[in-house]
Amino acid sequence: MRTARARLPPDAPIEWVVADVLHWQPSGRFDVWHDRAAFHFLTEASDQEAYLKVINKALVPGGHAIIGTFALEGPTSCSGLPVARYDAALLSTRLGSGYRLVRSLNHAHRTPRGSVQRFYYGLFQKV
Secondary structure: OHHHHHHOOOOOOOOOOOOOOOOOOOOOOEEEEEEOOOHHHOOOHHHHHHHHHHHHHHEEEEEEEEEEEEEOOOOOEEOOEEOOEEOHHHHHHHHOOOEEEEEEEEEEEEOOOOOEEEEEEEEEEEO
16 A cells, blocks of 8 residues: 555545454445455455445445455465455355446466466446
């Protein structure tokens, strides 16, 4: 976040939030939710449900959620922790009928050590 903040003017209309997403109580509503790689660490259904309750409360109707996860071909663990892997169909199903898939992208990320990790990114609109 520090790098992203440095690229923007100080008066950019962005609210930066660092919190435990499973217990966060949004004080307002947001147009965009950007999850670069948190959701795939939620492997328990109860944690995924808690996340979805927060995102549903936080996003305005018509707002967008950008969610990046490990792809189906991605690693089964990261930093010693198990992960859930997704593609467009699986993540769309998990988000439910309250979200419409706008765009999806598969990406091969090369790590500093030279290995490749497969990611899936989905852009969803809250309906």
